[in-house]
Amino acid sequence: xxxGAIEAGGTKFVLAVGNEKGEITEKVSIPTRTPEExxxxxxxxxxxxxxxxxxxxxxxPLELSRNKEKYGYITSTPKLAWADYDxxxxxxxxxxxxxxxxxxxxxxxxxxxxxxxYEKENTLxxxxxxxxIGGGYVIDGKIHNGMLHPEMGHILVTKNPxxxxxxxxxxxxxxxxxxxxxxxxxxxxxxKGIDIPDDHESFHFIAEYMAEALMSYILVLSPTKxxxxxxxxxxxxxxxxxxxxLKEKLNDYIKTDQLSDLYSYIVTPSLxxxxxxxxxxxxxxxxx
Amino acid sequence: xxxGAIEAGGTKFVLAVGNEKGEITEKVSIPTRTPEExxxxxxxxxxxxxxxxxxxxxxxPLELSRNKEKYGYITSTPKLAWADYDxxxxxxxxxxxxxxxxxxxxxxxxxxxxxxxYEKENTLxxxxxxxxIGGGYVIDGKIHNGMLHPEMGHILVTKNPxxxxxxxxxxxxxxxxxxxxxxxxxxxxxxKGIDIPDDHESFHFIAEYMAEALMSYILVLSPTKxxxxxxxxxxxxxxxxxxxxLKEKLNDYIKTDQLSDLYSYIVTPSLxxxxxxxxxxxxxxxxx
Numbered sequence: 001x002x003x004g005a006i007e008a009g010g011t012k013f014v015l016a017v018g019n020e021k022g023e024i025t026e027k028v029s030i031p032t033r034t035p036e037e038x039x040x041x042x043x044x045x046x047x048x049x050x051x052x053x054x055x056x057x058x059x060x061p062l063e064l065s066r067n068k069e070k071y072g073y074i075t076s077t078p079k080l081a082w083a084d085y086d087x088x089x090x091x092x093x094x095x096x097x098x099x100x101x102x103x104x105x106x107x108x109x110x111x112x113x114x115x116x117x118y119e120k121e122n123t124l125x126x127x128x129x130x131x132x133i134g135g136g137y138v139i140d141g142k143i144h145n146g147m148l149h150p151e152m153g154h155i156l157v158t159k160n161p162x163x164x165x166x167x168x169x170x171x172x173x174x175x176x177x178x179x180x181x182x183x184x185x186x187x188x189x190x191x192k193g194i195d196i197p198d199d200h201e202s203f204h205f206i207a208e209y210m211a212e213a214l215m216s217y218i219l220v221l222s223p224t225k226x227x228x229x230x231x232x233x234x235x236x237x238x239x240x241x242x243x244x245x246l247k248e249k250l251n252d253y254i255k256t257d258q259l260s261d262l263y264s265y266i267v268t269p270s271l272x273x274x275x276x277x278x279x280x281x282x283x284x285x286x287x288x
Numbered sequence: 289x290x291x292g293a294i295e296a297g298g299t300k301f302v303l304a305v306g307n308e309k310g311e312i313t314e315k316v317s318i319p320t321r322t323p324e325e326x327x328x329x330x331x332x333x334x335x336x337x338x339x340x341x342x343x344x345x346x347x348x349p350l351e352l353s354r355n356k357e358k359y360g361y362i363t364s365t366p367k368l369a370w371a372d373y374d375x376x377x378x379x380x381x382x383x384x385x386x387x388x389x390x391x392x393x394x395x396x397x398x399x400x401x402x403x404x405x406y407e408k409e410n411t412l413x414x415x416x417x418x419x420x421i422g423g424g425y426v427i428d429g430k431i432h433n434g435m436l437h438p439e440m441g442h443i444l445v446t447k448n449p450x451x452x453x454x455x456x457x458x459x460x461x462x463x464x465x466x467x468x469x470x471x472x473x474x475x476x477x478x479x480k481g482i483d484i485p486d487d488h489e490s491f492h493f494i495a496e497y498m499a500e501a502l503m504s505y506i507l508v509l510s511p512t513k514x515x516x517x518x519x520x521x522x523x524x525x526x527x528x529x530x531x532x533x534l535k536e537k538l539n540d541y542i543k544t545d546q547l548s549d550l551y552s553y554i555v556t557p558s559l560x561x562x563x564x565x566x567x568x569x570x571x572x573x574x575x576x
Contacts, residue, residue: 076543123435135508146511147510147547148510148544151507151542153507155507156503158462171541216443216504217508219438219439220440220504220508221508221509222433222435222436222437224435251459252459253459255363255364257435
């Protein structure tokens with residue numbers, strides 16, 4: 001089965017062709033501009049690929065309630081050219097195949113559980129920590145959405161008293177994304193992300209905030225596996241520090257096999273940087 | 289169909305007989321003592337009731353993974369007489385009917401969505417604020433459990449600088465239950481719960497902590513309906529205050545129909561104090 005996949009991000013769109021085993025046979029990346037400039041390139045790429053279905057993991061917020069008139073729209077994004085844009089409808093109209101849409105990070109969660117090492121997990125939480133912070137949750141192979149997709153990156157955390165950074169989120173003073181995503185780290189240190197040394201105190205703050213957020217995710221969702229991806233998590237010293245602080249915070253209140261082995265419980269993506277695009281292939285398998 | 293229902297709490301067990309419409313025909317309440325004292329009374333009550341199935345919403349923590357040897361056990365509870373007690377197995381053995389078990393608060397969530405006013409909701413979050421704080425989440429008619437049932441009452445919240453109370457939770461310094469449940473309110477004020485006046489500042493702290501916790505629940509789960517029950521929430525001045533602070537904290541970051549009408553979104557139990565016992569009837573319907 002020939003499947004199309006799109007990972008739509010704020011700076012680039014990854015377009016791929018693959019199959020139901022999660023194998024990718026062709027992949028390109030194009031810069032994100034306006035829909036008028038970006039979408040025709042997408043249509044052109046898939047035009048002669050003979051795809052039978054398409055999946056797209058897309059930046060949000062998205063309208064994902066199927067009973068809503070604007071199902072499949074990008075809604076109130078700060079990327080103004082894409083606000084109120086019917087990305088699902090336009091893909092269907094131009095490519096004439098069934099298309100399934102979800103958020104990029106829910107797609108990544110689905111990718112890890114469908115094509116990664118975690119197919120036996122009943123539930124999987126995928127958190128990305130990069131330019132922004134987001135979370136996707138899969139239960140029994142199905143992406144969880146309620147009134148909206150999750151917006152886990154914006155939960156509030158307790159600021160370390162030594163951390164004088166005011167936060168980068170225009171909506172919330174102490175939210176995780178505003179204190180722990182890449183731009184927050186740059187704002188706090190006054191350095192480009194790539195120039196910040198691993199031993200900068202900023203990373204300790206981020207590890208603290210991530211640990212507090214993970215504690216909340218664990219207490220609310222009780223996931224059987226947690227995958228942490230994204231650029232900030234690519235700093236390999238972060239994960240052990242996050243696990244250490246999380247263990248302290250949980251303080252053995254919950255006793256499960258998973259929590260007694262945080263090394264196996266909170267992990268990096270088994271698909272490396274391809275969780276998102278392979279998740280889009282998994283979405284294509286669900287398209288009707 | 290004649291169904292049995294048990295709401296098992298730390299101070300009392302409610303036993304009821306009812307039917308598949310959620311109608312209760314008989315109900316008694318017995319004090320919680322040791323299993324050796326309490327359980328025979330339960331067996332005796334149901335003995336001649338001709339129930340065809342039984343549901344139990346029980347205090348936890350519980351082992352709810354069906355593939356575990358101790359499925360249906362009460363596990364590491366501080367109520368030591370009940371620790372490591374096979375409540376599911378004993379009920380099945382003595383009553384000879386199928387039995388379904390869940391936490392008390394997940395049962396209440398199921399009760400509200402099955403027999404209450406919220407049957408059209410895809411997802412419903414029930415939070416109880418009483419002697420303890422707990423949450424149950426129902427998705428498409430099914431109670432959500434992951435590696436364990438949720439333990440939502442223990443998420444961390446930011447302490448108000450004016451609140452000098454050290455918290456009542458032996459595990460976590462700043463957790464919601466330790467700062468906002470009934471015993472915390474008594475510890476903070478030095479008064480019996482019933483004697484604390486509505487305008488005591490302690491209730492303002494509790495409203496703040498509840499609002500922060502609800503913000504996390506909303507961002508993580510995105511429930512389509514939130515029901516707040518329990519003794520502390522029976523103070524009718526609390527809910528408007530919680531809604532007000534929550535609205536401030538969310539700061540219009542998420543735009544949904546639900547969040548634009550918090551009065552309809554965050555509500556009291558439509559079944560009054562019977563969410564739990566009617567939830568146990570709903571559990572009985574699922575027993576196999």
